[in-house]
Amino acid sequence: MPKTILYIEDNPDNLQLVERALKAKGYEVIKAPTGIAGVETAESMNPDLILLD
DSSP states (O other): OOOOOEEEEEEEEHHHHHHHHHHHOOOEEEEESSOOOHHHHHHHHHSSSEEEE
């Protein structure tokens, strides 16, 4: 089972770039466009790692 990373990013270009890089390394990526959405997603999905800017 791949490790899950929650990536919180409001810039769509950065979001796509980092998502592609992480998926290429075998990670499952969950995306959130805002901090509030990120907190809600973190609580419900329990990711292994959270990245944000």
